[in-house]
Amino acid sequence: MERTLWRRSFFKASELLWAATEGQLSFGSIFFTDNAQSLEMADFILSETDRGYTTSDTFGVINRNITLGQYVKRGPLTTIHELGHHLWGLGEEYARSLGGKINQSASLPATHGNRIIPLTLSNWGVADSTFAGADVVYRNTAGGIETQTIATKSGLRITLNAPLSEDPRLGTSITVQWVIGVECTTTVPSHACVMEHSRTAAGTLNPDGTWTPAANPITEFCDDINHDPDQDTDQHQRWAKSCWGRISTHPTRSLLAPGGHPGTGTPTGYVPPTWIEAQGDIQLALVLDHSGSMSLNGGTRLTGVKNGAKYWAKAAQANKQALSIIWYNHAVDVLVPETDFATLSDSDVDQIVATIQGQVPIGLTNIRDGLFEGLNQMVGYAADPPARAAILLTDGVHNTPPGSSMLEAIAPYRKDNASIYTLGLGSGSTLDISGLERLAKDTGGLSGAVADGTDEFAIRTEMIKFFQHILGGLVLADVRRLFAQYGHPGGLWPNDPELPFANRPPLADIMGSLGAATPDDLQTMVGDTLMGIDEVPVELGSTTAMFTSAFGDGVHAWLYLIDPDGNEIKYDDPSVIFGREFRSFEFASVDGPRPGIWRVVNIVPGNDKIHAGRQQTLAGIGDDKVRVGVELSSPDRPGPVRVAVVTRYEEVLTGLGVAAIVEPGKPGTRRIELSDADEPGVYVGYFDLPDGQYSGHVEVTASGANGFADVDHSMLHGEPGATDTWVANNPPFVRMVPIGFTIGRLPKPNPEEETRG
Structure with a gap:
């Protein structure tokens, strides 16, 4: 109905x-x-x-x-x-909208019935007679907001047609807006x-x-x-x-x-x-570059993309997600047509992973047709899903067919309710960065970049961030540490990094064998290079939570998970799906997670095969009530970049903590705080940085029971006598959104680079 x-x-x-x-x-x-x-x-x-x-x-x-x-x-x-x-x-x-202060110490007749509002100022610049029929908005002390129609105004008093919920002297101010003082009527009433x-x-x-x-x-x-x-x-x-x-x-x-x-x-x-x-769930397409330039630097770019694609395949299975995987160079190859990965067996996914591993770099770069095929796969799979998203990775510039442009993909993507998320690998000397940003901005996606296109670990973790953001919301993405896979503390501390989940001892047994009462005690004993603990907030109402550890440079760790009550999650728990790729990642996907602080514990098996490398913990939350949108304006000349952020918990919120953080390399991390002082609910800030290429994330922190944005305006568009609340019922939550942008005109990419391979 x-x-x-x-x-x-x-x-x-x-x-x-x-x-x-x-x-x-x-x-x-x-x-x-x-x-x-x-x-x-x-x-x-x-x-x-x-x-x-x-x-x-x-x-x-x-x-x-x-x-x-x-x-x-x-x-x-x-x-x-x-x-x-x-x-x-x-x-x-309307005639006008005015605000005024309430005289909280005024005397009112005993019969005021919550209908008389005493004012501190009698002259509002308009005649008292014009107040009749206008609306007044009042915020009460219980966190509510209500509107009533004015009967009369006389000097320092406004009288309402109907009572407020409390003595008006408990409030501090009111807003008056004229909604029936017709301004555009001639002799014909319908010409208002x-x-x-x-x-x-x-x-x-x-x-x-x-x-x-x-x-x-x-x-x-x-x-x-x-x-x-x-x-x-x-x-x-x-x-x-x-x-x-x-x-x-x-x-x-x-x-x-x-x-x-x-x-x-x-x-x-x-x-x-x-x-x-809309029917069904969101549809996804991975559109991946394996042109000749992906062979540069020993093929580390392609290795990062392969490992990121492996994560997407296994995570799509764990999250019951529809996904297609398309590789492109001058031609287009559909590795996996749009498929509900929940229907695939572990061996099916392993075969997809093996096929991903077999990709080789060769040829030119046809981004347009890669995007076209990604859209075709999604549209052909099922009609009218709630959303579609293609994730485009490239390290080059669209250079075939002659005379074509990758921007031709924008119109059909918008028509079919599909967004494009772009991840550029490398610098502006090899990438059409402005084109990638345009693809994302004009279709409702995001653009990101890995400026060091040779960093396999960075490429892979950015792909993981995009998965978590698109499927729900990224809540943790900035924890990085150096692990060293050597030495052995004794006891039941593991020595085989390749041991599958089913054969691993519980974390509690490892702690007991070394006399540690808590994971924190154990970390103190063995040190930060063999163990890490990260805390992830999961808000009330979340339907899923996915905790991921990514590893780089040859190291691998075991992932353990502890719920907010301090209980270790068993590897055979039917409500949790664990997944892994050796020396790449491990994850745990939880259905119906308990709200509170979850702890991700990584321990590094010690043995004689010495490996040292990076580790990063990333986590995503599925909660349809929470959504953070980011808008970037990236100038093509020196000047500040505007970052605008809108956060919803069902509706637009205010009273948030919002910051944007980028990593320009030198002089180090740059952080700005965003404000919604100019437009309630739209948080804005500016990065004034030298010309260059930047990446980072937006961070939103909600303390809980935040305010609804511009609630006075919304109530004045409501009906007289309506009541509402200006306090949202949102729980505390955290979200991070990956961002990337450029400042200034970067060197034009050289299409000849794409012929390598």
Whole structure:
């Protein structure tokens, strides 16, 4: 029933949009999904409450969208009102919005009934008589927010039509917005503007699907004739013109303005939209480069990609994920067609891993057709999944077929609800970095880079990060240490790094054999080069958690897992899937993890075969309520890079700790703190760095019970008498998002490099 009501609302909104734009704009296909991986590309997000939220003039921008409250199911004009903001940056045509302080020490009559608000200032710059009918928003002491309609204002007192939930003197301030003080009406009431009305001002959509028009339906944007005669609205202050004046002159989304007052009927030629409901789970495609340049530096680039692909294959099986694997050079080879890896046996996956290992570097680089094939595999596998994502790895520049461009992939990917994540291996002298960033930005993906394209370990760990980010959310990615596989502490300490999970002794037995009461005691005894312990926060409501240890330079460790209650997870636990690739990685994938701090313990078997190398712990959480979106603006000239971050726990949050960290090498790690002071919920910061290529991550920390962003605005778009809360019910959580960007114009890559091999 819920989907039916929303479908009816969007169909009616499409008809209203067609009327409001004089037959120039309506909805085509409406894609409906309830999967968090689609949030970055969503135009609308449907709230379970009456809260609404939108951004201005950001249609088509990743992570910028409209949140619609439940009341929109019966009042679809709100959809058109919010599209006015989102498509063209229109301001409100309300009279004005003002804020004032509450006089907490004022005396009120005993009969005030929570309906009288005492003020510290009587003169708000407008006549008292204009307050009647305006809305007031009040934040109560219980963390709630409520709105009521003003009956009268007289000097230092505002009287409401209905009571607040508590004595108003307990609050500190209020916001008043005029939502019925019509500004764009001539002699015809229906010529009032959509941007000063919403809710049911055009009519009411009844639960049975019938439409009851309002007495004087509001269905049009204002024009130069009836726009704001006293020039005091937000729209006029922002653009100094009517709504149609702005729409008709928008730099990228202009429409033809009507001559005179727009008509109030529905123009001919209207075609209802198509409604598509998502089915199944997200689809993935690995699109991997094995052109000639991948042979450079002894083939370490290709080795890193192979080992990363092996992780994806085994992790896809553990996570019951659909995946295809495509290799490309001048031609395209489908190694694994789009397949539900949950249906594959261990021997099937081992065969895929062996085939991955057999890839050799040769030929030119045809990125475009590799991406086309990745999309074909996903689209051909199943119709209308909630999201699709291709992960593109390359160390070069698209150079075949002649005259083609890898950017040709953007349009079909957007059409089929698919994102492209790019990972460039190497520097700007060999990579089309700007092109890779464009592929990601224009399709809702992310771009990353491993500047040292010869670092096999770095390539592999970046591929692991992308897997965790796409499938849920990365929560730990910056733990690095040096392990040394030599020496033996005695007791049951292992000496065979290749021993399979089933044959390993429990961690408790190893501790007992050496007289250690806790893992921390054991680490103190043996030292940091033979053992590491990492803590991973898993929030309440998580459906999955995946803990991974990656190893480099020949070392290998055993992974043990301890839950928040201090219990060691057994290797034969049916709720946990363990996976490994020798001297590459080990992981544990947990269904329904307990919330709290999990501990990942790595111990290095000691023997006579000396190996020393790096280890990194990475962890990802599956929680559809949490999603972090990152937008980067990377200038092609010297200047700061803007980092914008939006975090949702069902809805956009504020009150977070948000930072961005990059590793430029010298002079070392650079960290900036981001702020949402200018736009609630949109955290922004700037990296002012020298020209070059940078990689790192964004880190978001939520303390729990954070605030909803711009909740005052959302309540003012709600219905009078509505109550809500400005405090979210989110648990504490942490997320990390990998990022990469360039500053300045880098040397153009040399296509001749691709002929090596």
